[in-house]
Amino acid sequence: xxxxxxxxxxxxxxxxxxxxxxxxxxxxxxxxxxxxxxxxxxxxxxxxxxxxxxxxxxxxxxxxxxxxxxxxxxxxxxxxxxxxxxxxxxxxxxxxxxxxxxxxxxxxxxxxxxxxxxxxxxxxxxxxxxxxxxxxxxxxxxxxxxxxxxxxxxxxxxxxxxxxxxxxxxxxxxxxxxxxxxxxxxxxxxxxxxxxxxxxxxxxxxxxxxxxxxxxxxxxxxxxxxxxxxxxxxxxxxxxxxxxxxxxxxxxxxxxxxxxxxxxxxxxxxxxxxxxxxxxxxxxxxxxxxxxxxxxxxxxxxxxxxxxxxxxxxxxxxxxxxxxxxxxx
Amino acid sequence: xxxxxxxxxxxxxxxxxxxxxxxxxxxxxxxxxxxxxxxxxxxxxxxxxxxxxxxxxxxxxxxxxxxxxxxxxxxxxxxxxxxxxxxxxxxxxxxxxxxxxxxxxxxxxxxxxxxxxxxxxxxxxxxxxxxxxxxxxxxxxxxxxxxxxxxxxxxxxxxxxxxxxxxxxxxxxxxxxxxxxxxxxxxxxxxxxxxxxxxxxxxxxxxxxxxxxxxxxxxxxxxxxxxxxxxxxxxxxxxxxxxxxxxxxxxxxxxxxxxxxxxxxxxxxxxxxxxxxxxxxxxxxxxxxxxxxxxxxxxxxxxxxxxxxxxxxxxxxxxxxxxxxxxxx
Numbered sequence: 001x002x003x004x005x006x007x008x009x010x011x012x013x014x015x016x017x018x019x020x021x022x023x024x025x026x027x028x029x030x031x032x033x034x035x036x037x038x039x040x041x042x043x044x045x046x047x048x049x050x051x052x053x054x055x056x057x058x059x060x061x062x063x064x065x066x067x068x069x070x071x072x073x074x075x076x077x078x079x080x081x082x083x084x085x086x087x088x089x090x091x092x093x094x095x096x097x098x099x100x101x102x103x104x105x106x107x108x109x110x111x112x113x114x115x116x117x118x119x120x121x122x123x124x125x126x127x128x129x130x131x132x133x134x135x136x137x138x139x140x141x142x143x144x145x146x147x148x149x150x151x152x153x154x155x156x157x158x159x160x161x162x163x164x165x166x167x168x169x170x171x172x173x174x175x176x177x178x179x180x181x182x183x184x185x186x187x188x189x190x191x192x193x194x195x196x197x198x199x200x201x202x203x204x205x206x207x208x209x210x211x212x213x214x215x216x217x218x219x220x221x222x223x224x225x226x227x228x229x230x231x232x233x234x235x236x237x238x239x240x241x242x243x244x245x246x247x248x249x250x251x252x253x254x255x256x257x258x259x260x261x262x263x264x265x266x267x268x269x270x271x272x273x274x275x276x277x278x279x280x281x282x283x284x285x286x287x288x289x290x291x292x293x294x295x296x297x298x299x300x301x302x303x304x305x306x307x308x309x310x311x312x313x314x315x316x317x318x319x320x321x322x323x324x325x326x327x328x329x
Numbered sequence: 330x331x332x333x334x335x336x337x338x339x340x341x342x343x344x345x346x347x348x349x350x351x352x353x354x355x356x357x358x359x360x361x362x363x364x365x366x367x368x369x370x371x372x373x374x375x376x377x378x379x380x381x382x383x384x385x386x387x388x389x390x391x392x393x394x395x396x397x398x399x400x401x402x403x404x405x406x407x408x409x410x411x412x413x414x415x416x417x418x419x420x421x422x423x424x425x426x427x428x429x430x431x432x433x434x435x436x437x438x439x440x441x442x443x444x445x446x447x448x449x450x451x452x453x454x455x456x457x458x459x460x461x462x463x464x465x466x467x468x469x470x471x472x473x474x475x476x477x478x479x480x481x482x483x484x485x486x487x488x489x490x491x492x493x494x495x496x497x498x499x500x501x502x503x504x505x506x507x508x509x510x511x512x513x514x515x516x517x518x519x520x521x522x523x524x525x526x527x528x529x530x531x532x533x534x535x536x537x538x539x540x541x542x543x544x545x546x547x548x549x550x551x552x553x554x555x556x557x558x559x560x561x562x563x564x565x566x567x568x569x570x571x572x573x574x575x576x577x578x579x580x581x582x583x584x585x586x587x588x589x590x591x592x593x594x595x596x597x598x599x600x601x602x603x604x605x606x607x608x609x610x611x612x613x614x615x616x617x618x619x620x621x622x623x624x625x626x627x628x629x630x631x632x633x634x635x636x637x638x639x640x641x642x643x644x645x646x647x648x649x650x651x652x653x654x655x656x657x658x
Contacts, residue, residue: 033487034480090445113486116419116445120452121479127456128472131465139468143457150450151363157442158362 011312012055015069015077019051022078026129027121037118041085049214050084050185051077052320057189057203059313060305061196067313072192075129076138080185082126083146087181089119091153138188145184152176161241163251163263170248171212174219179211186210202307206317209301214324216294219244220287223278225328235274241266245293247277250286258284295325340641341384344398344406348380351407355458356450366447370414378543379413379514380406381649386518386532388642389634390525396642401521404458405467409514411455412475416482416510418448467517474513481505490570492580492592499577500541503548508540515539531636535646538630542653545623548573549616552607554657564603570595574622576606579615587613624654 027038054077059067093115123146130139156173159165186207190200222237223246237244243251247266251259262280265273281287301321308314352374356367383406388396422444452475459468485502488494515536519529551566552575566573572580576595580588591609594602610616630650637643 029480031480031484034483037483090449093441093445112422112441114483116422116448117479117483117486119445119449120419121476121483123449123452124472124475124479128469128476131468131472133465136460136462136465136468139460139465140457143453143460146453147450147457150446150453151358151360154363154366154443154446154450155360157446 011059011067011316012052012069015055015074016048016051018074019048019055019077019081022074022129023081026078026082026125034121037114038121041089041118041122045081045085048081049320050080050181053182053185053207053210053317054080054189056313056317056320057186057207058193060308060311060317061190061193061199061203062313063194067311070192072133072138073189075133076188076192077185079126079130079138079142080181080188082122082129083142083149083181086119086122086126087149087153087177089115089122093119137191141184141188141191145180148176148180152178152180156242159243161266163243163266165243165248167245167248170243170245174212174215175208178215178218179208182211182214183208198307202304205304206301206321209297209304210321210324213294213297213301213321216245216290216297217324217327220246220290220294221328223247223281224287235278238266238274238277245290246281246284246286249289250281250284253286254284291325298322298325340388340396340645341381341398344384344403345377345380347403348377348384348406348410351403351458352410355407355411355454363450366443367450370418370447370451374410374414377410378649379409379510382511382514382536382539382646383409383518385642385646385649386515386536387522389637389640389646390519390523390528390532391642392523396640399521401462401467402518404462405517405521406514408455408459408467408471409510409517411451411458412471412478412510415448415451415455416478416506418444418451420482422448466520470513470517470520474509477505477509481507481509485571488572490595492572492595494572494577496574496577499572499574503541503544504537507544507547508537511540511543512537527636531633534633535630535650538626538633539650539653542623542626542630542650545574545619545626546653546656549575549619549623550657552576552610553616564607567595567603567606574619575610575613575615578618579610579613582615583613620654627651627654 024042027035029035029038055069055073058069058073062068093112127139127142130142133139152173152175155169156177159169159173183204184207186203187200190203194200219237222234222244225234236242237247247262250262254262258280262277265277265280270276298321302318305314305317353371356364358364358367384398384402387398387402391397422441456468456471459471462468481502481504484498485506488498488502512533513536515532516529519532523529548566551563551573554563565571566576576591579591583591587609591606594606594609599605627650631647634643634646
């Protein structure tokens with residue numbers, strides 16, 4: 001993401017720093033124990049993709065030539081980061097994950113109980129911060145989005161070990177659990193900058209397609225990635241019986257004996273089953289298929305932005321979208 | 330609560346029904362699996378104490394002679410019930426509880442994962458519903474309150490197996506985890522009816538003291554209650570090493586050998602330790618002390634309402650407060 005990083009240095013970096021500060025400031029408590037736990041979350045904060053989407057969407061749709069961002073953009077960028085962190089903390093309970101961004105996960109260090117509460121603490125602060133804005137518009141979008149995210153996670157949970165999961169349901173799940181939030185990020189960023197519905201919808205489409213592509217690549221990396229590079233537990237989809245696009249494609253198109261082999265591995269408790277699923281899928285066309293789907297979605301995301309006037313922020317969004325398909329972490 | 334129930338029949342019953350309907354309507358999803366899980370929550374809905382507080386606080390502070398309640402009261406009564414249900418669902422994970430209101434708990438039926446997600450689903454819908462109101466005022470109070478509730482739960486979690494927990498920290502915990510929400514219920518109900526700050530503060534004080542008393546009685550019942558009557562798993566505080574007021578008092582005032590016996594039982598894994606703690610504490614002064622504290626708080630709650638003009642709703646609130654100390658479930 002070097003190219004984007006360079007072109008962003010002067011425009012959104014100070015705002016990202018403001019997001020970091022607001023994030024920390026909002027979570028401060030008068031209780032030392034609460035602060036200690038929150039500090040730990042700060043340590044494995046990630047790529048700040050979602051705040052960046054809010055800020056760049058804001059710049060790309062700004063009506064003034066200076067493309068100035070407001071305090072509202074920073075507030076909403078912080079809100080979406082809190083929502084995202086909350087889902088990560090609760091996801092780690094669901095996945096039973098031990099590693100997240102090279103640090104031990106909250107549930108591994110402090111037990112599931114602290115992880116449940118810390119996720120609740122983050123989501124509560126996200127809503128509270130959002131309620132500090134003048135209008136309810138953002139609160140409504142954030143509330144609607146988190147409703148959908150929960151449904152996505154619930155549906156995913158219900159479909160664990162469902163070896164007949166189809167592509168349509170897979171897309172429903174990843175839209176709700178991932179792309180609904182990236183869509184909201186871009187929509188909110190644009191709404192703080194412009195009232196032109198066609199620009200706001202363009203950004204929303206961009207965010208949605210980007211989120212879908214991002215999740216597909218995440219699912220590919222869970223099978224084929226290198227844990228050292230990715231920095232979080234891999235193979236958790238296999239361990240938890242969560243079918244993802246490469247596996248769904250494989251179960252539909254591979255030779256019958258290969259299909260049976262995959263289901264057998266997914267159902268087994270053998271210690272090397274993750275590695276064996278990887279060896280089975282890596283040379284197949286199913287990984288390539290999933291990658292081509294991600295590329296298609298990224299193209300659609302980029303195409304949606306053509307309605308906007310050319311700007312550095314628009315280019316940065318396009319570059320970020322392109323990066324999604326080539327990332328290895 | 331028979332007396333209250335009778336006097337309420339004509340005034341808030343239709344509104345409680347409206348709360349029930351709005352609760353169900355807001356949680357409907359286009360996904361059948363989500364609906365199935367949500368239906369299960371409906372089955373063990375409880376006493377509707379918190380919605381009742383919103384509605385009665387609204388009536389007790391209404392300026393018009395008809396004491397009419399608005400749609401806003403019903404909406405907020407539904408919001409607080411959702412918040413409360415979310416905390417119950419997540420509490421059951423923390424407590425490892427198997428029984429809640431005579432039905433199996435969500436975590437026992439569907440695993441911790443579904444319980445985490447269902448709690449998130451409820452809290453998200455609470456905030457989303459709250460954002461449907463015209464002003465952000467209620468969203469701010471709800472967000473602030475859930476921040477505090479999370480801190481209370483986190484502090485309680487940090488102090489598990491802390492046999493030196495003092496009364497001050499106990500009160501801090503129960504204010505945050507329980508009384509902050511009952512305080513918010515009464516404050517919100519009043520705010521929808523009046524702008525008189527002294528009436529709003531009177532209701533807030535009532536809700537706070539009532540919540541503290543309610544939690545103390547809950548903690549007494551966890552030790553001395555009959556599971557058949559109470560309808561939820563008892564002894565969980567003992568099992569989870571959560572010191573409550575009777576135990577804190579006992580550890581401070583009992584003879585040294587009795588103190589050591591209590592700590593020994595709390596630290597043991599013996600199957601009959603809950604029963605033995607009950608036998609140790611029941612005849613002591615510590616239960617009576619905790620009960621007298623609850624009664625003192627109820628008196629303070631009732632006293633706060635004297636600033637209001639006499640009304641059926643005010644009497645019902647006072648009667649409900651009195652009921653807290655005599656309830657056996």
